[in-house]
Amino acid sequence: DTAVSQTPKYLVTQMGNDKSIKCEQNLGHDTMYWYKQDSKKFLKIMFSYNNKELIINETVPNRFSPKSPDKAHLNLHINSLELGDSAVYFCASSQVGAFYEQYFGPGTRLTVT
Amino acid sequence: RKEVEQDPGPFNVPEGATVAFNCTYSNSASQSFFWYRQDCRKEPKLLMSVYSSGNEDGRFTAQLNRASQYISLLIRDSKLSDSATYLCVVRPGGTYKYIFGTGTRLKVLA
Numbered sequence: 608d609t610a611v612s613q614t615p616k617y618l619v620t621q622m623g624n625d626k627s628i629k630c631e632q633n634l635g636h637d638t639m640y641w642y643k644q645d646s647k648k649f650l651k652i653m654f655s656y657n658n659k660e661l662i663i664n665e666t667v668p669n670r671f672s673p674k675s676p677d678k679a680h681l682n683l684h685i686n687s688l689e690l691g692d693s694a695v696y697f698c699a700s701s702q703v704g705a706f707y708e709q710y711f712g713p714g715t716r717l718t719v720t
Numbered sequence: 721r722k723e724v725e726q727d728p729g730p731f732n733v734p735e736g737a738t739v740a741f742n743c744t745y746s747n748s749a750s751q752s753f754f755w756y757r758q759d760c761r762k763e764p765k766l767l768m769s770v771y772s773s774g775n776e777d778g779r780f781t782a783q784l785n786r787a788s789q790y791i792s793l794l795i796r797d798s799k800l801s802d803s804a805t806y807l808c809v810v811r812p813g814g815t816y817k818y819i820f821g822t823g824t825r826l827k828v829l830a
Contacts, residue, residue, distance in 0.1 A: 638816055640818075648805070648822070648823060649820075649822055650764070650807070650820040652817060652818065655816050655817070657816060662816055663816060663817055697763055697764070701816075701818075703816075706752065706769050707752045707811055708754070708766055708769060709754075709766070709809075709818055710766065711763040711764050711765070712763060713762070713763050714762070714763050716761075
């Protein structure tokens with residue numbers, strides 16, 4: 608029943624490792640997003656895909672690479688993790704024309720030690 | 721100037737009180753407006769979209785003033801469960817990008 612789901616919910620890893628976060632939405636939306644929320648609670652957009660095409664690519668280190676295998680999935684791969692990558696990463700989706708309302712996944716809390 | 725500005729609060733109000741939040745935005749081409757609430761350690765959840773003529777959902781009323789570029793949220797008869805951070809969100813026209821304010825923290829006291 609979950610509209611936007613993410614895995615894993617928690618991720619604890621060491622500096623230098625590579626990790627992936629997965630997101631799936633069953634709302635039939637055509638646009639998906641990755642946001643980062645840091646310790647100051649500010650939500651910052653990182654990437655967005657519309658129909659599998661990258662449409663937003665904010666100033667993010669190229670260690671972060673999104674991938675959208677289809678409209679319902681958007682994954683985030685992070686190489687060479689750094690301490691500063693510790694944050695909560697939210698996936699979201701929206702549909703063009705449907706008032707553009709955006710729905711969020713439960714978040715992945717990443718801790719880099 | 722930030723693209724979307726909110727008073728961070730916290731607003732501490734007693735149960736049953738009426739509380740109002742304002743949010744200003746800088747891009748006059750903004751087309752979609754929303755209020756989200758975010759509980760501690762949870763995802764933002766859509767509270768309501770804000771329509772040009774204003775809209776109401778139960779105890780919540782949202783207003784849009786395009787001329788002055790602000791939106792407001794009024795909460796009547798506050799409940800303890802209304803305690804959360806309220807995020808103002810704006811989408812400029814012709815973009816897929818959503819601009820989030822930093823949020824206003826509300827604490828409803830018993």
